[in-house]
Amino acid sequence: MKEMNGNIDEVTLIDNWQQVNTQMKQACDHADRQADNVMLLAVSKTKPADMIATLAKQGQRDFGENYLQEAIEKITELKAQPVGKSIVWHYIGSIQRNKTRDIAEHFDWVQTVERDIIAKRLNDQRPADLPPLNVLIQLNIDNEDSKSGCLPAQLPELITAIKGYERLQLRGLMIIPAKANTNAFARTKQLFEEVKADCPELDSWDTLSMGMSGDMAEAIENGTTMVRVGTAIFGQRA
Numbered sequence: 001m002k003e004m005n006g007n008i009d010e011v012t013l014i015d016n017w018q019q020v021n022t023q024m025k026q027a028c029d030h031a032d033r034q035a036d037n038v039m040l041l042a043v044s045k046t047k048p049a050d051m052i053a054t055l056a057k058q059g060q061r062d063f064g065e066n067y068l069q070e071a072i073e074k075i076t077e078l079k080a081q082p083v084g085k086s087i088v089w090h091y092i093g094s095i096q097r098n099k100t101r102d103i104a105e106h107f108d109w110v111q112t113v114e115r116d117i118i119a120k121r122l123n124d125q126r127p128a129d130l131p132p133l134n135v136l137i138q139l140n141i142d143n144e145d146s147k148s149g150c151l152p153a154q155l156p157e158l159i160t161a162i163k164g165y166e167r168l169q170l171r172g173l174m175i176i177p178a179k180a181n182t183n184a185f186a187r188t189k190q191l192f193e194e195v196k197a198d199c200p201e202l203d204s205w206d207t208l209s210m211g212m213s214g215d216m217a218e219a220i221e222n223g224t225t226m227v228r229v230g231t232a233i234f235g236q237r238a
Helices: 010-030 049-058 068-079 082-086 097-106 116-125 152-163 184-198 216-221
Strands: 039-043 062-065 088-091 109-113 133-139 168-175 207-209 226-229
Touching: 010 039, 010 049, 010 216, 049 062, 049 068, 049 082, 062 068, 068 082, 068 088, 068 097, 097 116, 109 116, 109 168, 116 133, 116 152, 116 168, 133 152, 152 168, 152 184, 168 184, 184 207, 184 216, 207 226, 216 226
Parallel strands: 039 062, 039 226, 062 088, 088 109, 109 133, 133 168, 168 207
Antiparallel strands: none
């Protein structure tokens, strides 16, 4: 049995991943949704490249990273391996201005765009030989002081700005809801549908990133298209 650098063995890692996929399918069945309409984003922050490679070989394509320098090291290491060519990298951490160039150069998706200045810098710094960068607007749906994100009232203005950036592909919304039950998933889904109706020119508006290990089933019930799961797959973080 192969012990991995992330403190769990390979068999346990694969079993965890399979269990999460099973739980997602059960939640989709309960919500009368097709399982292939909900993507699993494996949140691999603080976990080593060999764990990512193991899951990529099992068929997991999308991985989420919060810490930029650590992520770049793993992306660089894995892109030198055959398995790394199938990986889709999502940046899900906070974005300061001095990070935008590296994010634009190394990632396929950015889920935490909350201001026009960040969107503009990502657009301007996206290399011309790469496809447009997929972006989600992080929405502070519960107006929490402790959380980043665009407020719902600011959403139309930010959407208008991003629509003008040729090197960005606006895909949808991401939220981290309050711990208290505020019906955040349902309210976000409603906003998502309103944007879809009001902006028919946004033909790539197709992604709702909401739900994690503890509230995955509720998010699926409310229409999420992507759940972000870390600990349930990779084990506890140091």
